[in-house]
Amino acid sequence: xxxxxxxxxxxxxxxTRELLAEMEHMFNDLSNGTQANSTNVVTLDQYxxxxxxxxxxxxxxxxxYAQRVTDKFHMHDRDGDGVVTFGEMMMHCDESGCE
Ligand SMILES: [Ca+2]
Numbered sequence: 049x050x051x052x053x054x055x056x057x058x059x060x061x062x063x064t065r066e067l068l069a070e071m072e073h074m075f076n077d078l079s080n081g082t083q084a085n086s087t088n089v090v091t092l093d094q095y096x097x098x099x100x101x102x103x104x105x106x107x108x109x110x111x112x113y114a115q116r117v118t119d120k121f122h123m124h125d126r127d128g129d130g131v132v133t134f135g136e137m138m139m140h141c142d143e144s145g146c147e
Contacts, residue, residue: 075134082131089131095121 063071078098079088090098101114123141124132139146 071138072134075137084129084131084133087133089133090137091131092118092121095132 075090076088078094079090080094082089082091082094096114096117099117101117102110105111105114120141121132122128123146124136124139126136126139126146
């Protein structure tokens with residue numbers, strides 16, 4: 049069992065080796081073998097499916113959710129190649145950008 053301690057919001061998030069490995073495993077499951085430049089990547093469709101976005105939505109709320117998820121994908125896609133690598137996915141992103 050790994051114990052995580054809360055850190056002040058101003059500090060970068062640190063991951064234990066175990067948590068990082070678990071997140072990479074989840075990423076690779078999501079990627080499902082999709083590769084670009086010999087590395088596993090996640091496409092927008094896979095990302096949307098992960099967040100259970102189905103289009104077209106029959107509600108404004110559903111469409112707003114879909115737009116937020118899509119915007120988040122594009123925030124993670126730092127090099128704009130249309131796919132997200134594990135490294136891009138691990139960046140902390142919000143409305144003000146990624147770090
Ligand atoms: Ca990318």
